[in-house]
Amino acid sequence: MTPKKATLIASSIASLLALVKLVVGLMSGSVAVLASAIDSLLDVIISVFNFFALHKSEQPANQKFNYGYGKIESLAxxxxxxxxxCSGGYILYEAIGKIISKEHIIELNQTIGVMVxxxxxxxxxxxxxxxMVKKSKNQVLEADLLHYKTDLLSNGGVLLSLAIIYWTDWQIVDAILGIIVALYVMFSAFGIVKKGVLNLLDRSIDEELSQKIETTLKNSPISSYHGLKSRISGNTLFMEVHLVFDENISLLEAHNLSEEIEEKLAQNDTTLHWVILSHLDPYDDSIAKD
Known part of the structure; x- marks a missing residue:
């Protein structure tokens, strides 16, 4: 299954949940359920947006965009x-408003059923x-997953608060939980925004994959290497490295060896599309410049 189909499934489920929770939230007066409904509605909008972002990012490179459209995933x-x-901020606003107004939840049994x-x-x-994220390592799906994990936590928290209200009639629990969920949602949003910004700024690949690449290069039939650079754009890893060979090796042999090295490098993560630019050097010109 492709990431695009996964986003369609996510948006369909989010649409159903948003509709059901919105109706019950308005009927019951529960700020936690209403906040959850708004969050699910945002899920629908986001999943649809992600679907079109993935569709565009999968288009091949062209004369105008030589490196493709992978950055659209980071932008999304x-x-x-x-x-x-923003949804976290709205939940916080509604929760504080309920504390001030001291509104009570009605239709509690139906509300609990909807949250289950x-x-x-x-x-x-x-x-x-x-x-799907483990298979594709797609950044948009990863953001979707984090969002739905947040939903899972908030849904569980809402259900717990409703159970407490059912047994104790402590109506303020609904608002307190709303504040907790709001703060958690805003914290999660910060992590998503930070990762998107770093990828747009061409941050290098993660430390684990970087170590694998360096190990592969150290075990390769070359004298040394230098100038290793990398960045991620969508599902494509762009990498640049200078490979130092013995000065007496033929150009053809060095070329063939570099292709073998590139194939080994790509085996470090087969979920990514690797674009490797290898510079073939007869000596370490990084030292010569010094």
């Missing part, structure tokens, strides 16, 4: 994080997206 992640942060249904559906969606 950035927008998604901003929207999630929502919790089960969201758990299934999180499990599905977790599998």
């Amino acid at each position: 992640s950035l927008v998604e994080g901003f929207i999630i942060g 249904f929502s919790l089960v559906m969201t758990l299934g969606l999180v499990s599905f997206l977790s599998i």
Whole structure:
């Protein structure tokens, strides 16, 4: 299954949850359920946005965009994080308003039933997206997964608060939980925005993959290497490295060896598309410049 199909499934489930929770939230007066409904509605908008972002990012490079459209995924992640942060701010606003107005929840039994249904559906969606992220390592799906994990936590918290209200009639629990969920959502949004910004700024690959690359290069039939650079754009890893060979080696032999090295490098993560630019040097020109 492709990442685009995964986003369609996510948006369909989010649409159903948003509709059900919105109706019950308005009927019951629960700020936590209403906040959850608004969050699910935002999920729909975000998933649809992600679908079109993925569709565009998969288009091949052209004369205008020589390196493709992979950065659109980072841009989509950035927008998604901003929207999630805004939803957290709205939840916080509603929760504080309920504390001031001291409104009570009505139709408590139906509200609990809806949140149980929502919790089960969201758990299934999180499990599905977790599998898809492991397979594709797609940044947009990863942001979606984080968002739905946040939903899972908030749904569980809402259900717990409703149970406490059911047994104790402590109505303020609903608002307190709303504040906690809001703060957590805004914190999660910050992480998504930060990652999107770093990728747009061409941050190098993560330390674990970088170590694997260096190990592969050290075990290769070359004298040394230097000038190693890398960045991620969508699902493509762009890498540049200078490979130092013995000065007596033929150009053809050095070329063939460099291709073998590039193939070994790409085996470090087969979920990524590798674009490697190898400079073939007869000596370490990084030392010569010094």
